[in-house]
Amino acid sequence: MLNSIRPKKWVIALYLLFPILLYVFAVFIPLITAGFYSFFDWKGGPNKTFIGLDNYATLIKDDVFWTSFGHNIYLVFACIIGQIGLAFIIVLMINSRLVKFKAIHRTFGFFPSTISAVYIGLIWLMFYDYKRGILNWFLELIGKGDQTKVWLNEPKLVMLLIAIPLIWQFIGYYMVIIISAISSVDQEIFEVAELDGANAFQRAIYVIVPLIKNTLLVCVTLCVAGNMKAFDHIFVMTKGGPGNDSMVMALYGYKISFAQQNMGYGSAISIGIFFVSLLVIGGVQFLVKMLTKEKGEI
Amino acid sequence: MSENKTPSKAKNRPDHKVKTRVLAVFLNLVLIIFSLSCIFPLIWLFYSSLKEKRVFNADIIGLPKSPSFSNYVDILSNKDYHIFASLFNSFRTTIISVSLIIICGFIVGYILARVKFKGNRLLYVIFLMGLLIPIHSLLVPIYVVFNNTGLNNQWFTLIIPYVAFGLPIAIFLVEGYVKAIPVALEEAAAIDGSSFTRTLFTVILPTCKPILTTVGIIQTFGCWNEFSFALVLIRDQALHTVPLAMTQFTGQFSSDYPKIMAALLTTMAPIIVFYFVFSKQIIKGMVAGAVKG
Numbered sequence: 334m335l336n337s338i339r340p341k342k343w344v345i346a347l348y349l350l351f352p353i354l355l356y357v358f359a360v361f362i363p364l365i366t367a368g369f370y371s372f373f374d375w376k377g378g379p380n381k382t383f384i385g386l387d388n389y390a391t392l393i394k395d396d397v398f399w400t401s402f403g404h405n406i407y408l409v410f411a412c413i414i415g416q417i418g419l420a421f422i423i424v425l426m427i428n429s430r431l432v433k434f435k436a437i438h439r440t441f442g443f444f445p446s447t448i449s450a451v452y453i454g455l456i457w458l459m460f461y462d463y464k465r466g467i468l469n470w471f472l473e474l475i476g477k478g479d480q481t482k483v484w485l486n487e488p489k490l491v492m493l494l495i496a497i498p499l500i501w502q503f504i505g506y507y508m509v510i511i512i513s514a515i516s517s518v519d520q521e522i523f524e525v526a527e528l529d530g531a532n533a534f535q536r537a538i539y540v541i542v543p544l545i546k547n548t549l550l551v552c553v554t555l556c557v558a559g560n561m562k563a564f565d566h567i568f569v570m571t572k573g574g575p576g577n578d579s580m581v582m583a584l585y586g587y588k589i590s591f592a593q594q595n596m597g598y599g600s601a602i603s604i605g606i607f608f609v610s611l612l613v614i615g616g617v618q619f620l621v622k623m624l625t626k627e628k629g630e631i
Numbered sequence: 632m633s634e635n636k637t638p639s640k641a642k643n644r645p646d647h648k649v650k651t652r653v654l655a656v657f658l659n660l661v662l663i664i665f666s667l668s669c670i671f672p673l674i675w676l677f678y679s680s681l682k683e684k685r686v687f688n689a690d691i692i693g694l695p696k697s698p699s700f701s702n703y704v705d706i707l708s709n710k711d712y713h714i715f716a717s718l719f720n721s722f723r724t725t726i727i728s729v730s731l732i733i734i735c736g737f738i739v740g741y742i743l744a745r746v747k748f749k750g751n752r753l754l755y756v757i758f759l760m761g762l763l764i765p766i767h768s769l770l771v772p773i774y775v776v777f778n779n780t781g782l783n784n785q786w787f788t789l790i791i792p793y794v795a796f797g798l799p800i801a802i803f804l805v806e807g808y809v810k811a812i813p814v815a816l817e818e819a820a821a822i823d824g825s826s827f828t829r830t831l832f833t834v835i836l837p838t839c840k841p842i843l844t845t846v847g848i849i850q851t852f853g854c855w856n857e858f859s860f861a862l863v864l865i866r867d868q869a870l871h872t873v874p875l876a877m878t879q880f881t882g883q884f885s886s887d888y889p890k891i892m893a894a895l896l897t898t899m900a901p902i903i904v905f906y907f908v909f910s911k912q913i914i915k916g917m918v919a920g921a922v923k924g
Contacts, residue, residue, distance in 0.1 A: 340827035345746055349754070352735040352798060359795030360761060363772035370775065426662055431655035434663075440910045441666040444673075447906050447913070449856035451874035452895060455881055456672045465691050465888055467675075505669060510918050551922055562767035565858040569878060583767040583859065590771040591863070599771045610765030618763075 364607065367600040375597035388601035398602060401573075401580040402609055407492055408499065408560040408581070409613075415500035417552045420507035425537050427508070428515060439512070442505030450502070454566030457498040461485055461570075485571050488578040495567055495579050499560075507552050514548035515541065550621040557617045561610045582606045673896075673903070680892035687889045702893035714897060716869055717876030722901070723786070724872055725854040728793040732850050733843050735794065736801025741835060743802065744809035745817070755806070761799030767859065774863040783864045789872065792864070793854050801846045804923060808842040809835070848909075848916035855902055873898040 371388050373381040392398055423442070427435055445453065460467045461484040469481040484494055526540045542549070564583040567573065573580035573588065580588075586606055590599025679687055681698035706712050743755045773792060777783035782791065816838070820830040836843075858874040865871060871879065880894050906913055 344827055345742060348738050348742060352739050356795045356798055359792045363769045363776045366776050367772035423665060426658050429658055432658050432662060438662050438666045441669045443914050445669050447852055449874045451858045451877060452899060465688060470691055509914050513918055555921060561765060564767060583770060586771050603768050603771045607765055607768035610768060
């Protein structure tokens, strides 16, 4: 860079000041504050008592927290299989020469991912409703009226019922990512594979998957990061219930802090969520880096 | 196996054609069902919102026999529902936040890519950490900080976290983009006597338009749809953004589905219009942002 275009230091400092201040204030100060309050017994009022690591001792033995973490992991797996798996199958279909209206499928399929999770939750809440829900209406229609239920009150089903809207919402999102990855690969490869006599299934597994492996791995990291922070649509649909059967980490931290006003323990949970999520997301990203490195640069 | 297949294929040409046609019907059918399922909620919401509560409860799936917009008139004319107010709040928060993310992301991204100074890499890493930090763990802590500083429950409250959380990805994308621009561009501008600031905004900014559009698209949806931070930081109903207002509204009218549907569609309308008008650019931008991030 030429010396003459080197800007003065104060100009740079001035430009950087506002973004840095804002960023530090909204990201790092809260983290430090949470770390601080996590050592106190604090019910949100003016009185705080220092209790050292007691909150963390409670956290480690807190079944609800670890169940919630398990539910986050459940969502991660459900979404990797449901979102990326189904998206991949749909992409295979859409890429066929026999399919029409490809652009429309893409536009419609992508649409749900642009809607707030709150709306998705509210809409599916209506689908699952006992008296006015489409699910029960459908069961009546096909003559299985005895199977109707207050769906979201079923402890064994609730996680699956929570996962379905999430899967549905993002299939189109991953579909579009995978389509763009495939279209950037030289199309001749597919034709050659076809000439070699590979059937559609073989082509998918042995030709397409290795070629778009990096993109698929990116999808997995997106899935993991997205589901560790699950909150909105569960808040709307079940608030973690029945009992804690659909509780997730962020929602648990929210509940302890605001419904029970236990801000000290809520802070400890927040720090717990921070490290657990960081470990899972960071771990997956590290694994993905290792896997993508084999074939050189991305 | 492949040696066996080729001759048999040639022999049964007509059979093969039928197979192809069946496959074509099957594929198209599955995909049409998939596509319809993705917009079915919109359709169902729309025609059901034209029903009366009584009619809807009697038949949840049928088309309205005497469609009326009375639900819309009702929710929009009653100020207590805060429909217009929440739309206004969402617009204000989204527009200001996205503008600030674009401007700050552009400036910081450019400086980190081009200007050498002590701490440049450190600053880059600190901002990049924002991509890794699980933001949802800040939900409670950010409430504590904002509550202590009196920053919660103001009209500008949400702009602070939205900009802060949007900056890392914006900076990351801009930095990568600027690095690919030849330095000759700035050198030429400097020789012409252009100052740093002038070059920044008149030479570099236009070149960065594609990546800034991507940033803008991602963040527009992010800010408009954000819920959890709005939930903890905003108490005053008059300051509710759209998702927050909807959780309130549905709680209030839990048995009147058509009315809820009218409210949902009304508050979804801006994002639906935005999406279907610019869907091509939006899909492209979201995918580019997701894959690079």
